[in-house]
Amino acid sequence: MALDHLWDRAAVLAIVNALKHQPGALMPILRRIQDDLGWVPPASMPLIAEELNLSRAEVHGVVSFYHDFRHAPPGRNVVRLCRAESCQAIGAAALADHARKRLGIDFNVTSADGAFSLEAVYCLGNCACSPAAVINGELLGRVTPARFDDAIARLERR
């Protein structure tokens, strides 16, 4: 794959070896790879399968099942907007439209310059402060388009 040069085989192997000796090890391993690398490189799956004595199909099946596991590296900034009911009840749809325009990308897309990824998420447990968003891991509540723009502008100034 074209993205193969972007991942560190030794790092993945170290994670697998650190976590493989526990029941149900595949999920904690994939979780850690996702958290550390920001994605689960498809080319790492045969390596994980071999180390855990699983088939490649089993590993691929698990990776592709869970929404969190990205198949490609994300942008430098990750913007996640909640699109579930509570947030919809108080402006999430308008915020989503605004975010698409502001960032110039649709959901589940990374901008061509690699600056932003826009992702949908279904409930952040911040429903009492809807609409909610997570920008680079920071949870935001009562997000108006203006507040969204402030947060994005701060990132662009960096």
Place this chain on the structure above:
Amino acid sequence: MSSTAAPTVYVPCDSSALSLGAEAVARAITAEAARRNLNLKLIRNGSRGLYWLEPMVEVATPRGRVAYGPITTGDVPSLFETNFLAGHAHPFALGPTEEIPLLKRQQRLTFARVGVTDPVSLDDYLAHGGYRGLARALGMSSGEIVQEVTASNLRGRGGAAFPAGIKWKTTLDQTSKQKYVVCNADEGDSGTFSDRMIMEGDPFVLIEGMTIAAVAVGASEGYIYLRSEYPDALRTLTAAIDTATRAGYLGAEVCGSGKPFHLEIRVGAGAYICGEETAMLESIEGKRGVIRFKPPLPAIAGLFGQPTVVNNVITLASVPAILNGGGKAYNEYGVGRSRGTIPLQLAGNVRRPGLFELPFGLSLRDLIYDFGGGTASGRPLRAVQVGGPLGAYFPDSMLDLAIDYEAIAGAGGLLGHGGVVVFDDTTDLARMARYAMEFCALESCGKCTPCRIGSTRGVEVIDRIIANSERSANVELLRDLCDTMTAGSLCALGGLTPLPVLSALKYFPQDFGLPSVKGASIG
């Protein structure tokens, strides 16, 4: 506390409070105190759940804690100007915290310590009645503990409302050497956040509840399956488990009883279906979160094929109070077959969103108007979704329904995990019905065809209804499809997605381009 001691200030570390700037407020208070050469002790507590007042700052005074909120960093200098450290008046002063009317009206059993204590302080937990339930349980036989839970009539707060005592008894009766206690902390329903608040605000109560369950059924290992969307809960729980283990409340021997209990957290990966208990067990085993056929029940053959108690966070967090105060006392609260209290979570388009722990039996109207203050937009309320994405949409005319498992089920809905989401009159219920199908398609595990494929067909059929393409034929098709999903799906996702869809169609037909009905009412 002596009068010369540094005053204690509380600023929540709850993630919703943080999402409104609580971290910056805490930093500003520390900085302002330093600038004024004042000593103060800053404690990061959980949230009281009154989110319209967050970030809410509290100060300990000789007459008890007093509150100020909502506070922004810009308000911090004026708090010091008016001497809030002595509890003095301020435009944002709320008076003694415990006297705030909407807090005082609650019956906090499960949430007794949330917002009061430092979540990661075991000393604080012990000083506020923590681990008394476990102490009592350790002096009882397994059967007696289970009997106490049975007597409380505690039912599963995750949504299924199955009696916890019966579940525990089933696992206790199994003879396997290895048993498990699994806590379902995959709180995925929109409009719910009570699990998160417990885990961030009083993690020891969950640990204690799980330990009591383990002692009762003879389990030596426990897992908390936590959704990945809750990183703050993960940090708090991890710290609390480490502390409890070091203090001997977890590990090879629980409080010197000779009974081991090891507790571990497993973090999910963004799959709503893993909140279904069998899909969750598959996920902990490292597999796709595909649901299992029942029987066998997890209580008999659950995690790794062994007998497993699976309970929701709130169910387990209610157990210490039940063991401490007695099952009978807990059972005194509530109505009908819904006994005890439930942390209701009010969200969406509502003026005062938050968590209110109350005995069962309050009407939806009282919750939404007395507690919630009506819509945030000030526009008329159009619909209320009760019980998360799989719950029914009710019109304003049905709000006299009591918050009680049987009453809501009798009206064609479900109480679920206790979330209530308010929508104003700008809401198009046909679009919400479409979203319910879309969400089901996105989150279906794929095992049952009616759910996997029916949900996608459902989106298409609703699109055709909205576009007025053979409308009446497609409405009939939608009902038929919902029938198939209800009858032909193994779990609640496919089986209950028709609830929001059909309730939207029933009570808001005009949104689908159909003639409106007059006088929709309970029943």
